[in-house]
Amino acid sequence: MATIKLVADYNADPCTGCKLCDIVCPSGAIKMEARKPVIDEALCIGCGRCVDRCPEDIMWMIQRSEPLVTTVHPDEVDQEAVTALLEKAGIEAAMSVCVCTLTPGSEIAASIIKGAKNLEEVCAATGMRSGCGIYCVAPALRLLEAAGCDMTPPGQHRWYPSTLSLYDLSDEVCAKYPDAYIEEDRAVFDPEHKYGPLSKEIL
Amino acid sequence: MNAHTAIKPPAFMHSDYGPALQPHVSETIESMVSVPLTEFFPNFAPAITSGYPETLEADLERVRAETRKSLALVDMSSIAATDSVNILASEHGFGLMGGWPYAEMIKTIREVVIERTGCTKIHLRLAIYRGFKEAEEVAEHFGFNEAFEGRVKGLGPFDQGVEVETVVGPMYLIKRAFDATKFIHAYYDDPREMYFNRLLYKSFKSFCMSYARYETRSVYHSMFGNRSGSVIPRALFDSDFIQQRYTFSSVLCTTPMGVIGVDATTDLYAIDRRITKSHLETYGRMQRLFAEIKDCVAIWDGGRWGYYLHGGGLIFGTLLTNHSDAFDLDQPVVAGFMQSPTAPVNFSRNKNLRGVVVNQAWVGAGIPYVTMPFTTPMYIVGEEQAQMWREDPTNPLLMDRATVVDSLHQGVAMACEKGQTDKLIVFDGSYGHLTCNQALADLLKARAPAVDKMVGEELLPKWLAQRGLS
Structure with missing residues (x-):
């Protein structure tokens, strides 16, 4: 909100x-x-x-x-769908996706379930990006991608489709950067091992 | 001048993003003192400059000499006379000690490259944080337009991107940063948000921040922990796109005392190892000393966003986030945007920080984060400044919670009374000493020997080993 x-x-x-x-x-x-x-x-x-x-x-x-x-209340949308979207994207419901407005992952997901189809519509629905406008973008794009939204970047360099997550890194990358605490961080941020790479095939 | 007389900090650039220049705390509150950091840690080596105006001209000569000395050893054979070269500079460097030492290093790089290579098409690219007018202000204030014969442009996270293939997948850098055939990484080593970067390959951070689109910055900060995030800048630096254009790095080296020299070479990994070791030894001691502060009121008194204002060489954000040892890589969760579901950390709150008095600081950029005024009493000095904060679109709720006070004295008195503390610490851009009141000075001087011993005997060996630097 x-x-x-x-x-x-x-x-x-x-x-x-x-x-x-x-x-x-x-x-x-x-x-x-x-x-x-x-x-x-x-x-x-x-x-x-x-x-x-x-x-x-x-x-x-x-x-x-x-x-x-600007807010999307949890009651407005199917909570099971919100949970499923968050899990598919590997975004924690309580994570402050936008740290300027404290908009949580669950609200971003809810706005997409409610009908937001692109980054601009998510911003308008939730108020995300009304602060610094920078750090919240990738989690929101990842949720949009997980929902199957069109990730073709719009014109005029408004945004680019960056959705990489800690859970996407290949074994090759983990081996190339062995001192980056990748496995350790995965264990911290996903203690139940419920997240994985975002499947591109489902889109 | 008595060693403990409060010292006026380095002069800073006026900006449209900040209020009209105000008298500093050191000029306003008579009871403040400036304690040389060597009184805390006698082994801290002297700096060649801490940015103070009395000696600045001679100090900049030393910066120039250090830059030339370091560049003399750099292999510049990758630059041909026919090349065009971008010197990439990052905004925060101009917040260090008034910005002049960093500016001097940049100007000297240009001169030396022309002398050594015959290349004259040398451009300055000023990476800024958020405000589109920051670069113009910096270029004018530091005389870059004249020094670079007009070849100066700003760039920011919202500018057109260029897709770069990396080992982790496509990332987006800012096209204008790389619109020459070659580039020079002109950096500074301020550890700044050590709670975010953990001093894990910090020297590479610009490649996923200053030189990158906001999507890449978001991936680095929000999609990774603050240890594993170190993959992103390295993947970008190691990419073919960067390596085909990269020539060398020149880094303004600091300790909490000030600028200690310039480190330039083609091998950024080597620079990073040297800087990391130096930082753990010096900034590490100051960070742990700050952790000894169990109650205080902080005063923002400088020409940058509040989180990034320095006191004793450390930014305010370090004081705010010293919930735990940011340098200990065994600590999985320090402050970060990505939060552990089982052990979240509120990086906008430190219960030991009982209040913040804003004498002067820039607005915008979402700083302070929206939660801070909800958990930490904030006092804004003067109605004129308060109006700036009211009109800050990035922090619409701050003035619902903050208190407007008529004077700095009033703000300090109210903050100390509400916070039940008698200790004051000032973030005014100072290096080489810490400006605070006598109560805090006495506390820190009493605790420093134990901190020095703990860091030297326990923490430093661990920090170094964790980074393969033993």
Whole structure:
């Protein structure tokens, strides 16, 4: 869950239509129409990245009249499906996938079960990436991949399909880096040995 | 100047990401002292610079000389006169001792490469963390545009990527970092988040962080433990993509005392072994000394994000996360994004840290993590700074919990009263000494001999053996 207090805004007159705000928006809230950004306030998670990116310095954040609370409640979706997805991806339910918003793995999985089909829709549904926007991406992409979603990277380098996990490393890699505590870490983070490599064949 | 007079820290760069420059704690609170680290650990060797303005000009001459001395031994035959070369620099280096020593090393690298190889197409690529304007600020402040004749560009995790095939599978680096035929890894060895990197192949970290897209950074931090994560930067460094372009590394070497020299060679693994040994001996002692602090209030007082502000050569994050010995690789779980389901660690909370007073620090980047103001009382000095935090989109709940105070004195008084502590520690960018109050100075001086003995006789041999460095 994230509480979003800010929303992006901009001055249309000097906007050059460079699209950089659209490209860096993590939640798909900005769409270009007639070479101007159109901001969907319902999708804006208030990260401010567009403001920082704007080369003309004509974007800013304003306070929402009421905070937007983004969350997918566990009761909204089939919990068995959530558990199965987490297990397939090898993501712990309680893991704070997004450490800025404390969005747990279970909520990310729930958003996918509820219908999110790509990273932008997961962000809009959960508020994930409204903070630093960096460290939560791979677990979310892995859950999307495990759910069979299309992992073709979108245009404009919005994201790339990196989903590698500790559980995917081959015996060859383990042998090449014997001092990397791979087996030891697997035992720590998966004490019940329920996780394994993400099967590509199922997708 | 009395040795224990509070010392004004190295000057830092003004940034749009921080508040207007404020008077430092050392200038504001008369009872503060600056204890030379040699009073804790007499065997700490002197540094060639700790970044203080009084001697900075002469100090930078020494950095320049050390860089030239080290580069003189480097094989640069992989660089042809017709090549284009990117010097890759990382943002945090400009937060070390005001940033000038790192900047001087970078400028000297360029000069020497031109002299030795005849190559003149040398570009600076400044890797930044999150803010798109950070690189412009750094380039202007440190005179890089002039020094590199305009061949300066920033790069960040959101920039266009390039797919790199590695032994662990495809990873994504930032295309602009590698848009020349060759590159130089211009690094610094600040252990910084030792609780994340565990000093396990730390010298390679840039290859999965500064030079990498955010997806790769996420894989490193969130999909692995903080020991096994060391596979990712090494797999990238060992990849054909990197090895075809890599020329040599030049690393600004530090201890908690300050800059001690420059280590340059083509063999990054050799540099890493030397740095790791030095760090365990020096930063290891300071880390364990910080672990002796059972109650204190910390003051953020510098020009970087709060977690990354230095005091006594260690970042605030080290104090926050010293729940356990980060260097002991037998400890499976220290602080990390990937959490053990049976033994999770809240790396945003340390019960010994009773409060944080923010005199000045950058906003943004999700720092502090959203949990910290919920578990640690925070006091923001001044309404103007408070407004910056309110408008920080990366931490929307902080100001719901933090208290705005009129003055540093008021914040300190409130934090100490609420936290039931009389000990203050300052993170203001200082190396070579620790600025704190007398109560904490007395405690640390009393505990240091035992820490020194414990590290020297028990911990250091174990740490080294775990890394094959005995």
